[in-house]
Amino acid sequence: MSGTTLGLTAFGILLLMLVVRIHIGIAMFLAATGIYLVLNHGELNSLLFTLNNLVYARLSNYDLAVIPLFILMGQFATHGGLSKALFHAAGTLIGHFKGGLAYAATAACAAFGAICGSSLATAATMGQVALPELTRRNYSGRLATGTLAAGGTLGILIPPSVPLVVYAVLTQESIGKLFVAAVIPGIIAALGYMAVIRIIVSLDPKAGPASERVSLKEMIKAQLGIIPVLLVFLVVIVGIYGGWANPTEAASIGAAACGIIAVVSGGMRFKDLKQSVFGTAIATAMIFMVLIGADLLNSALALTQMPAELANWVKNSGMPPVAVLFTIIAIYVLLGCVMDSLAMILLTIPIFYPVVLGLDFYGMSVDDKSIWFGIVALMVVEIGLVHPPVGMNLYVINKIAKDVPLKETAMGVLPFLASDFIRIVVLVFFPPMALWLVHVTG
Secondary structure (H helix, E strand, C coil), rough: CCHHHHHHHHHHHEEEEECCCHHHHHHHHHHHHHEEEEEHHCCCCHHHHHHHHHHHHCCCHHHHHHHHHHHHHHHHHHEEEEEEEHHHHHHHHHHHCHHHHHHHHHHHHHHHHHHCHHHHHHHHHHHHHHHHHHHCCCCHHHHHHHHHHHCCCCHCCCCCCHHHHHHHHHHHHHHHHHHHHHHHHHHHHHHHHHHHHHHHEEEEEEEECCCCCHHHHHHHHHHCCCCHHHHHHHHHHHHHHHHHCCHHHHHHHHHHHHHHHHHHHCCCCHHHHHHHHHHHHHHHHHHHHHHHHHHHHHHHHHHHHHHHHHHHHHHCCCHHHHHHHHHHHHHHHHHCCCCHHHHHEEEHHHHHHHHHCCCCCCCCCCHHHHHHHHHHHHHHHHCCCCCCCHHHHHHHHHHCCCCCCCCEEEEEHHHHHHHHHHHHHHHHHHCCCCHHHHHCCC
């Protein structure tokens, strides 16, 4: 059996394990173990030696300390009640328009994503805050749940983003540059979702009735209440890219600031603090288990030479680079049926990254291609969060909206998925959408 055949066979077995709901970290470990055993004729020494080195190298990587800190920042924001302030502030500004509270929910998801970095946490938190109000205002179940499920994806698109940190570590790319590159696509994503809401309420005004207008005094008070949250975002992003703090230091400041804001605002109690710490520990342990499984699988695939041979085959196939990229995008969409966003990044970047860097896209430099592809990949994997059968955001929102059938939530997300695909196509053919701000600030 050739190395490429062995690698493809292991990859196929891995997908089958995911279909039967074996945890992604364990599935990658088992697939890698199979490759090592075949290549070493059943001997375990090479596998154990490699695993020992990989675990130490991964857990001693200082750059990855940023992950639990960003998760903790999101936990403080979740349990500290900051999401309510964001939704209320947006609602006082635009709630009086048709579909206004749906606009407000999208804007609040974007703002919450700027201090959270997790799609599931954004969807769950904003769902608990916004869904009761949307229901009380007689918004259709399809529009309300679809908006919140799609809006949750802004949690990983608008920086800080845990998947982008992982991408940066895997590719040795700058975390700061990736965060800056994601800002404009993230804003365009939020505006695209609002455009979808506008179209829906224009076709069916009863789906999103307008709320009463609030007084100017209440509106100003609500906006002043979210200034500390906006300052946290600016401190983290400007601190990282401005050079006065590395990502770990900026994340530490952001987590501490969110904790202080949550306590001062009265939303954080000892019970909430304990839940935040435990939630961070559990999420971090899961991420690192997946990271170690991915490291072992990637080292096994490297032994088979499958990634290098695949890159050479694509390079010599004569396919236009854009066709190759759209093929990769299609594979991501299919993988989204069986795995989550972080798993897709970990599993595919070591394979697809050298392929993309080996192709010529509009004469871009290697650095620009690296950043651009990271944003493209992030935007594609976010689709997996809202399309069946996995679509974790669908299940999170549906669990909160017990009176809305899952089918209705899935149907409600479809117009937002159309917006996602349009945005991805624009980014593929117009890379400055992600690179312009990086070049300007660089």
